[in-house]
Amino acid sequence: ASSRSLAPKPLGRGRYSPHYQMYTRGQDEIKMSRRWCHDSPENQELAKKSCVPCNSKDVHSMSEDSAKKWLDQQVNGWELKTEGGILKLHRAWKVKNFVKGLEFFQLVAAIAQEEGHHPDLHLVGWNNVKIDVWTHSVRGLTDNDFILAAKINDLKLEGLLSKKKATAQE
Numbered sequence: 001a002s003s004r005s006l007a008p009k010p011l012g013r014g015r016y017s018p019h020y021q022m023y024t025r026g027q028d029e030i031k032m033s034r035r036w037c038h039d040s041p042e043n044q045e046l047a048k049k050s051c052v053p054c055n056s057k058d059v060h061s062m063s064e065d066s067a068k069k070w071l072d073q074q075v076n077g078w079e080l081k082t083e084g085g086i087l088k089l090h091r092a093w094k095v096k097n098f099v100k101g102l103e104f105f106q107l108v109a110a111i112a113q114e115e116g117h118h119p120d121l122h123l124v125g126w127n128n129v130k131i132d133v134w135t136h137s138v139r140g141l142t143d144n145d146f147i148l149a150a151k152i153n154d155l156k157l158e159g160l161l162s163k164k165k166a167t168a169q170e
């Protein structure tokens with residue numbers, strides 16, 4: 001049985017991961033910062049969950065309608081797209097420069113490794129970060145994708161982002 005339960009991780013202090021030189025805040029730190037958090041309470045709830053292994057037998061892709069409901073209620077800032085017949089979550093950011101884009105990827109990589117669930121990372125036109133999240137094992141969307149998107153929403157990106165807004169066509 002997988003140790004990754006969907007229950008929120010126990011409260012605790014954050015931890016420093018030397019590999020990525022980053023600090024992952026513990027739940028009580030997230031609670032402390034809740035009032036300054038820009039994300040909705042729902043996003044906070046979802047961001048506390050953990051992904052389950054994508055190859056477990058009870059992971060199935062969800063319908064577009066369910067995906068739309070999840071998107072509206074639980075995860076802000078992401079949009080739904082279909083590519084090659086596969087439903088995916090998509091979000092774009094404009095970063096200050098190319099290196100900040102890679103730093104962004106490092107922050108996302110630490111979450112992906114922790115969760116065993118990985119996004120598609122694009123850094124185009126030197127300062128445009130685009131992230132697609134979908135579950136490869138079922139060629140569609142599962143809870144894991146929304147959990148990962150919520151955790152990415154939770155990242156503190158202020159130092160990395162350009163003042164200009166990301167635009168769709170870039």
Ligand SMILES: C[C@H](O)[C@H](O)[C@H]1CNC2=NC(N)=NC(=O)C2=N1
Nearest residue numbers: 054055116117118134135136137
């Ligand atoms: C065993 C485990 O299910 C696979 O290694 C994981 C790795 N990361 C993954 N990430 C995503 N996005 N989809 C997957 O199906 C997937 N599978």
